[in-house]
Amino acid sequence: MKLNDSKRDAALLLTVLLGLASVVALSRWLDDHRPPVDTKVQEEQLYLNGATARRISLGFNGLAADWYWMRSLQYVGRKIVAVPGDVQIDSLGQLNLKLLAPLLDNATTLDPQFLEPYQYAAIVLPDVDRAEAIRITKKGIAANPGVWRLYQHLGYIYWQQKDFQAAADAYDQGSKLPGVPAWMLGMKAKMAVEGGSRDLAREIYQRMYEQAGDRQVQEMARRRLMQLDSMDQREGLDKILSSVKTKTGRCPSSWKEIEPVLRALRVNVDPGGTPLDPSGTAYLLRTAECDTAIDPSSQVPVR
Amino acid sequence: MDTVETVKTVGSPTPTHAGAGRRIITIAGNTFREAVRDRVLYNLVLFVLILTAAAVFIGELSGGQERKIIIDLGLSAMLLFGVFIAIFVGVGLVYKEIERRTVYAIFSKPVGRGEFLVGKYLGLCLTLLVNVVVMGAGVSLALIYVTRGWNPLALTIWPAILLIYVELMVLTGVALLFSSFSSPALSALLTFFVFIIGHFSADLKSLANSMGGSAARWLFAGLYYLLPNLSNLTFITPAAHGQLPAAGNVAVVILYSLIYVLVILAAATVIFRRRNFK
Numbered sequence: 001m002k003l004n005d006s007k008r009d010a011a012l013l014l015t016v017l018l019g020l021a022s023v024v025a026l027s028r029w030l031d032d033h034r035p036p037v038d039t040k041v042q043e044e045q046l047y048l049n050g051a052t053a054r055r056i057s058l059g060f061n062g063l064a065a066d067w068y069w070m071r072s073l074q075y076v077g078r079k080i081v082a083v084p085g086d087v088q089i090d091s092l093g094q095l096n097l098k099l100l101a102p103l104l105d106n107a108t109t110l111d112p113q114f115l116e117p118y119q120y121a122a123i124v125l126p127d128v129d130r131a132e133a134i135r136i137t138k139k140g141i142a143a144n145p146g147v148w149r150l151y152q153h154l155g156y157i158y159w160q161q162k163d164f165q166a167a168a169d170a171y172d173q174g175s176k177l178p179g180v181p182a183w184m185l186g187m188k189a190k191m192a193v194e195g196g197s198r199d200l201a202r203e204i205y206q207r208m209y210e211q212a213g214d215r216q217v218q219e220m221a222r223r224r225l226m227q228l229d230s231m232d233q234r235e236g237l238d239k240i241l242s243s244v245k246t247k248t249g250r251c252p253s254s255w256k257e258i259e260p261v262l263r264a265l266r267v268n269v270d271p272g273g274t275p276l277d278p279s280g281t282a283y284l285l286r287t288a289e290c291d292t293a294i295d296p297s298s299q300v301p302v303r
Numbered sequence: 304m305d306t307v308e309t310v311k312t313v314g315s316p317t318p319t320h321a322g323a324g325r326r327i328i329t330i331a332g333n334t335f336r337e338a339v340r341d342r343v344l345y346n347l348v349l350f351v352l353i354l355t356a357a358a359v360f361i362g363e364l365s366g367g368q369e370r371k372i373i374i375d376l377g378l379s380a381m382l383l384f385g386v387f388i389a390i391f392v393g394v395g396l397v398y399k400e401i402e403r404r405t406v407y408a409i410f411s412k413p414v415g416r417g418e419f420l421v422g423k424y425l426g427l428c429l430t431l432l433v434n435v436v437v438m439g440a441g442v443s444l445a446l447i448y449v450t451r452g453w454n455p456l457a458l459t460i461w462p463a464i465l466l467i468y469v470e471l472m473v474l475t476g477v478a479l480l481f482s483s484f485s486s487p488a489l490s491a492l493l494t495f496f497v498f499i500i501g502h503f504s505a506d507l508k509s510l511a512n513s514m515g516g517s518a519a520r521w522l523f524a525g526l527y528y529l530l531p532n533l534s535n536l537t538f539i540t541p542a543a544h545g546q547l548p549a550a551g552n553v554a555v556v557i558l559y560s561l562i563y564v565l566v567i568l569a570a571a572t573v574i575f576r577r578r579n580f581k
Binding site: 055058059060061062063065066069070073074111113114116120214215216 | 364365366367368371372374375376379382383498499502503506533534537539540541543544
């Protein structure tokens, strides 16, 4: 009797194992033979708008907002991964992110106090849909009038748009709020006087880097800061190359030729005498143009 | 030991007000034990698994928002699990006793119908309390884990947890009310509808205001006041931002809910008293 029971158990266990193995095999076959998804279907508009989603969320609106937020991140992440090469999250216009604005809009309608989607909208959306970026940020200000960071985001969008007066106004309104950091107070004047300057850009990205909660945004700000430093460095290197060319009548054929000059001017160089960009990658010397270029493998954004 | 055996030991020849409290406590304790024996608290294991997975993996997916998501997820799961327990256990509280015919034995003893219902209700509320407190502690610990140290949110979420518990108390009462005259399946369905409509109260009110005809206006206004306004008890989303509800509001909402429960239990007792168990 016991032997029969054991045999039956073994047979059942074998059935379970074989069944599971078959399920896995069939799933893999189906995955491999699934027809490619039509991009039009994939990019179909969201079924629910934020207001409807909020109404039917039965008090789980915070969780639903989190879901839309994570979906936004995954959506952008998938698009970035699909593109070869290095892409900055503030210049994703070419990726056709038409669902990003509705996703962020839904997240912020479901939970108007959720600040991260507003920041994401201010940084990623302008290159995709500037009007939506401004609308969502203004919606955030209307829902959270006491949060100075939202004015900072709005000022950033206008600054990128080179609308320095609107940016100055946004910083000005934010600077009147209680608890605002000291640097916000000076932003209005700086924006009005030196709107397009590199120093102001550096300050904007520095503040963004310090305050970003999202790693992607922080990384973008870090790279933009490196880009600004690199612009200064390349200007300096180009001046050196130009003065050598003036003196010798030709452009140096390699960095090695001017290594002593670079070392004397305390330029950061590698052991071979090649100057390094802020990410530690060697600069390229373009002898035809007699100027400096960023190596495509460098972390410093070219655009 | 089931309800009959327990009540036998505390019963006296005729139900007296003096012994009512003791009988209610006995029935409540027994209901709690029965729920534990029915492995109702096993849902805690699933809850812990969800929270652990969230704490470990959500950081990668949330763009630095793991604290908010853990609170939203933890408190929403707490509410959802609680609602399922309140509905599916609540609708069976009376029905099981009738089906097993133990109710005949109970009422042959000096136990009032109201005492029986209140005892059953309090027993399930105690089960839910244990559930909610353990889950709340789990969320607080998960928060401390993801922040790698003390986080004030671990404390500030507790008023929201209190309101979740009060919502579950109301739903348990509703489930008990329906189960006092209906089948478990229908009771579960009706209670679930009340849960849904309870979160649509604002829409009921605006519907009432927008209706032209006075009959429809009265109907929707009546539903608005008759059904529990559960959206008053929802504070999960603000809690995830570290906000605390105003103490005055919490007190009024709790008072509203307790009065509502009182009304439901009284109505359930009236209905239950008319049922013949002799």
